[in-house]
Amino acid sequence: MQLIDIGANLTHESFDHDRDAVIARARAAGVARMVVTGASREHSPKALELAHAHPGVLYATAGVHPHHATEYTDECDAEMRALLAHDEVVAVGECGLDYFRDFSPRPAQRRAFERQLQIAVDLAAKGVVKPLFLHQRDAHADFVAIMRNFEGRIGPAVVHCFTGTREELFDCLDHDWHIGITGWLCDERRGQHLREIVGNIPANRLMVETDAPYLLPRSLKPAPKDRRNEPMFLPHIVEELARDRGETVEATVAATSATAASFFRLPPL
Structure with missing residues (x-):
């Protein structure tokens, strides 16, 4: 098993006391590579x-x-x-819109999102393609409208931690975006x-x-006492995903890893 956790x-503080052990456990479980999310001014350099x-x-x-749009x-x-x-920084983001929490005012969210999309545009104009790592929750219409303004000028995009409806999924696929599935x-x-x-x-999307450390799979038994999610639990998610897709675990592993390696332009193992 050679999984990629995208x-x-x-960088979360819950890993400060055992981060190297977390990485080692992930690799022992078959998670060969991990993309560390940079989601703020503080944590992007740490990633x-x-x-x-x-x-x-x-x-x-x-x-x-x-959530941190006001710092942009x-x-x-x-x-x-x-x-x-x-x-080593393989994607622009995490950026997007979150109207579920509204931790930042919506106008500030839209401005921060647009400015980060412009970074991807400027990089692409220089011949440097960095895909987009996107967040969207309860903001689908505005999210799609903003993305549409940048069509043809940005590279690939993944809607990470997709939780939306069937209609929203097909909308994303119609725009040729990739989909990230979590616990x-x-x-x-x-x-x-x-x-x-x-x-x-599609397997190639x-x-x-x-x-991690969020979204511990609720079907994981036994659950860790601290309720902290770790990359080593990715195989459990993949097993359930394979079952729901009606394919073998091996097929899901091979397809998702090949897609991630291509999307982020990772070197061969």
Whole structure:
């Protein structure tokens, strides 16, 4: 098993006491590579530091999550552009819109999102293609409208931690975006609708992620006492995903890993 976890928040403080052990456990479980999510001014540089410390195993993204949109200043924009000049930083984001929490005002979210999309445009104009690592919750219409304004000028995009409806899924696929599936699938309270639609995602658009330390799969037994999610639990998510797609685990592993390696332009193992 050579899985790729495309979204793990390994800079989170809950990993400060055992981060190396977490990475080792993931690799022992068959998670060969992990993309460390950069989602703020504070954590995006830390994601790059981790990628430098674990070459060939960890990669990073650089961006500002909509929860932190108010911190997106000109200085912040310059910082993100500097981070994205590094080869180990393989995607722009996490960026997007979140109208579920509204931790930042919606106008600020839209401005921060547009500025980060512009970074991808500017990189592409220089011949540097960095895909987009996107967040969307309860903001589908505005999200699609903003993305449409940048069509034809940006590279590939993945809607990470997809939790939307069937209609939203097909809308994303119609725009040629990739889809990231997490342990939300394993939540009998909120994820049942996902089980019914994941089979519609083409293999070359599907990727898997834990979003650790968040979204511990509720079907994982026994659950860790601290309720912290880790990349080593990605195989459990993939097993359930394969069942819902009506394919073998081996097929899901091979397809999602090949898609992720191509999407993020990772070197061969």
